[in-house]
Amino acid sequence: MPAQREAEAVPGGVAGRGAGAGTRDTGIVARGVSRILPGAVPVTLVRDIDLAIGKGEFVAITGPSGSGKSSLLYLLGLLDLPTTGTIELDGHDTGAMDEATLAALRLGRIGFVFQFHFLLPEFTVLDNLLIPMRRKGGQPLERMRHRASGILAALQLDGEAAKRPDQLSGGQRQRAALARALANDPDYILADEPTGNLDTQNAAIVFDILDRLVRQGERTVIIVTHDLALAERTHRRIHLVDGRIVADRAA
Numbered sequence: 001m002p003a004q005r006e007a008e009a010v011p012g013g014v015a016g017r018g019a020g021a022g023t024r025d026t027g028i029v030a031r032g033v034s035r036i037l038p039g040a041v042p043v044t045l046v047r048d049i050d051l052a053i054g055k056g057e058f059v060a061i062t063g064p065s066g067s068g069k070s071s072l073l074y075l076l077g078l079l080d081l082p083t084t085g086t087i088e089l090d091g092h093d094t095g096a097m098d099e100a101t102l103a104a105l106r107l108g109r110i111g112f113v114f115q116f117h118f119l120l121p122e123f124t125v126l127d128n129l130l131i132p133m134r135r136k137g138g139q140p141l142e143r144m145r146h147r148a149s150g151i152l153a154a155l156q157l158d159g160e161a162a163k164r165p166d167q168l169s170g171g172q173r174q175r176a177a178l179a180r181a182l183a184n185d186p187d188y189i190l191a192d193e194p195t196g197n198l199d200t201q202n203a204a205i206v207f208d209i210l211d212r213l214v215r216q217g218e219r220t221v222i223i224v225t226h227d228l229a230l231a232e233r234t235h236r237r238i239h240l241v242d243g244r245i246v247a248d249r250a251a
Contacts, residue, residue, distance in 0.1 A: 026091040027054040033085035045071035046243040058214040059222045060231035063240035069224040077190040111181030115193035117173040119165040126161040132183045171202030191223040
């Protein structure tokens with residue numbers, strides 16, 4: 001299986017992250033969170049969400065279309081702000097943070113994967129990984145290249161590093177998007193329908209990689225999915241209906 005070489009990642013990469021990764025274990029906490037879009041007829045995306053997700057959990061968010069799954073994920077990932085309530089990251093209230101601080105948290109602590117890969121088409125796969133690394137900074141370019149190459153090798157993409165996204169298969173593009181999410185060694189991976197555009201085989205490959213990130217990489221992975229078979233393979237399933245959590249149980 002293409003995910004099997006994951007343990008070959010560079011130190012601090014896909015598999016081994018070092019002792020420092022285990023020191024932050026509070027996780028993401030939502031307290032009384034609602035998100036309402038203003039307008040002549042306000043639209044409530046999620047309401048009265050109380051939720052705590054700890055370090056090392058693998059969580060699936062499920063529910064019918066329009067139930068608020070993606071909206072909740074974006075709130076947990078600090079891509080959107082709640083209308084009421086608070087989102088805490090590792091014990092810190094993010095509502096008191098300015099946009100520059102939130103952007104730095106997203107860049108360094110949270111990796112995002114979406115249903116569409118959103119790779120920049122004019123850049124190679126390797127360069128797509130280097131973009132968030134360069135934005136964060138703090139290390140020489142050669143070290144960034146070494147780390148990016150290690151991540152690609154771990155996801156069986158080392159032979160595709162010099163290709164542009166349009167030269168990859170659908171499964172390869174989604175693995176490249178996952179590699180980019182790992183570029184800055186985040187504590188949290190948030191994925192919105194990451195297997196939605198993939199066939200069964202490639203969906204299983206991406207899911208296995210996410211699962212291994214939790215088991216070997218000590219990361220927290222939160223996915224939105226319509227695939228109930230995959231959701232049952234996570235540690236925990238949170239089910240939404242009409243913007244509310246109606247079930248929260250071990251998968």
